[in-house]
Amino acid sequence: MAVLDQVPDDNENPSAAARRRTAIAELLRRIAPVADGLGERFAAAGHELALVGGPVRDALLRRPSKDVDLTTDAPPQKILEIIDGWADNVWTIGIEFGTVGLRKDGHELEITTYRSESYDPKSRKPEVSYGTSLVEDLRRRDFAVNAMAARLPGYEFVDPFGGLTDLQRKVLRTPGRPEDSFSDDPLRMMRAARFAAQLGFTVAPDVVQAMKDMAGRIEIVSAERVRDELSKLICGRYPREGLALLVDTGLAAHVLPELPKLRLEIDEHHRHKDVYEHSLIVLEQAIAQEKEGPDLVLRLAALLHDIGKPRTRRFEAGGRVSFHHHEVVGAKMTRKRLTALRYPKDVVADASRLVELHLRFHGYGTGEWTDSAVRRYVRDAGPLLTRLHKLTRADCTTRNKRKADRLRRTYDDLEARIERLAEEEELAAIRPELDGNEIQAILGIRPGPLVGRAYKFLLELRLDQGMIGKEAAERELRRWAAEEGIEPEDGESPEGGRPPTPPGPTGSES
Structure with missing residues (x-):
């Protein structure tokens, strides 16, 4: 991954800033008319608008990004006013958290009001409050590499917490004290492991220590949010790094306790392979066989x-x-x-x-x-x-x-x-050579559990002997029925074989 090699400082080379703007503009090239037009609308209304977080990080890493995340000082209702009549479609499913979604010329964007959020010790839902400063909005974000922005229009680069330096060093730090960050949102500890798995970055020692000290705090987060982070981690490019971080910090003991328990003690008298290490290798070897991108089911099965x-x-x-x-x-x-x-x-x-x-x-x-x-x-x-x-x-x-x-x-x-x-x-569709209707007609029985028993017998016959033809299957079915003491039910007659029109439902063979 190519990272821009210029580190911002007070005497920064102007060409470095130009290259950064170019990198961000390249990200927005496909939506530049939309982004520029939106930035101009917000400016005309007296409000700020900036591309923020993951899209900026990925632009600087030259990684593709599907998200277009924007932030503004405008409150949600004002956002709706500004985009009214301009957006092709608007959705407000996240408006209680300050987020408005929109579609314009086939592009989807999300705009979120500057905000901060924190968890009450006994609540699984964060409390959200709105702000008026882009820098303060960036300060409340999870990691410095995600606390960079580009103001619109013009793509002015904003990096108050040294995110670009961290990109160069491939390290994850929090904008402020990690203890404060994880107290505000404990899920950020999972996100640290997830970004380690996705980007291959190391996590700063003070962040790792805070994760160890506060691992139990993850219990306050809903299972669904933990699941989403775990899935992204497992489907990352370097899942071993992320999983090892979960185990080493104690987070895994709360979210996936079966994983650290694989570290079985081995004594000199009773030896076996390291099950934990073996499981990580199996995961990596399963990933090596993927041809169409990450397979969550395969990766979960390999790990577990x-x-x-x-x-x-x-x-x-x-x-x-x-x-x-x-x-x-x-x-x-x-x-x-x-x-x-x-x-x-x-x-x-x-x-x-x-x-x-x-x-x-x-x-x-x-x-x-x-x-x-x-x-x-x-x-x-x-x-x-x-x-x-x-x-x-x-x-x-x-x-x-x-x-x-x-x-x-x-x-x-x-x-x-x-x-x-x-x-x-045709192994992909192994079925008996007689269906439920035919079973009923041959044996003179009605739909019910008996049809299921007969179907199961014929399926075992099919698995044992392969295709033997319908006549031979019928002979075997009659022989089985005789051995089981199965007789035609009242009103049914098996004489003469199958009737030209099979009766009603197919029984329990589905």
Whole structure:
């Protein structure tokens, strides 16, 4: 990442300031007419307007930025007056916190009144008060690198707390005392870890110490806000740095306590790999396989795949250590933790399912699985199969090159078999060869639990033997029904096979 190499001081080279303005103007090039026009409207109304925070930081880092965040001394109602008749669309969902959103010529912008906010010790909602000074607004921001602004129109650079210097040094500092900053908004401690993960910056020692001293303060923040920061951290470019900071400062003990618990004590008599370090490596190796940007579900599963080990660790004879069924225990723990963090139900279900399945491959041996076992592997993974491939490959962290090569070749073989069977049998949609209507017609039964039992039998038959044809499937179904003592229900007659028009609903086969 290229950072402008000029540090502002009282005798700053004018060309340095010009280059800074150019960098910020480049960011705004695509919306320059909108930004300039908006700045002129605010100036005409006697109010200030400035591009602020992340967009300015990213412009100086030459990083793309989707956000266009602006700040002003105008109160929210005055903002609405200034943009009335000019904006194509306006939304006020954040107006209680001083923020007005607007769309103009296809561009979305957010304008926030200069403000400060703080938390009452017993409240999860911040108290907001408005200000009149850009410098004071910048002072209340989380880090100096986010406390820079560019006044509009003209892009005059404002950096009262040395944010540009911090960009050069790749360090995160707070504009004032970190204790005051984190007291005002404890979520900033999570944001420190998040920016470390996104930017690869180090965190200043006094900030780290404040995080350690005040880690328990994070409990006042809502689970949803913690979740959002954690997701951004995990999906950052350097998640190891951010996660390590959470663990080392004690924040993880409050927001993701399963992670520090992976630091299992290892004695000289009972040795096993460092589960915490192993989990971070698995996360990095899973990330290395991503082709279309960060995959939150895959990353969560990689990070949490072994969280069941502390609860299942057993010391065996001869110095062995076992973790029997840690994948099952870990799946339940994953589900509980992600639910507590208010993750969407699909994320919870998918991540916990991957944790549950991550050891399945190790029963494959050197290829001893039958085609039936391969079909079950695919069926159980369902739409998560591609992610399961990546997680399974990432879970190999052995330093033994021969062993690693053997595991890689074995999984290559499994994937090849899956592809072959998929071509032959449409594995992605494994279903019995008879549907619910046909089951009812053949056995002379009505919709209900019995149809579900028959469907399950046929599904197992399909997994065991593959495609055998409808006639053979019908013979097997009749044989099964006879063994189970299933007889036609009143008013139903299975003679003559399936009727030309199947009856009503399909039962419980969905």
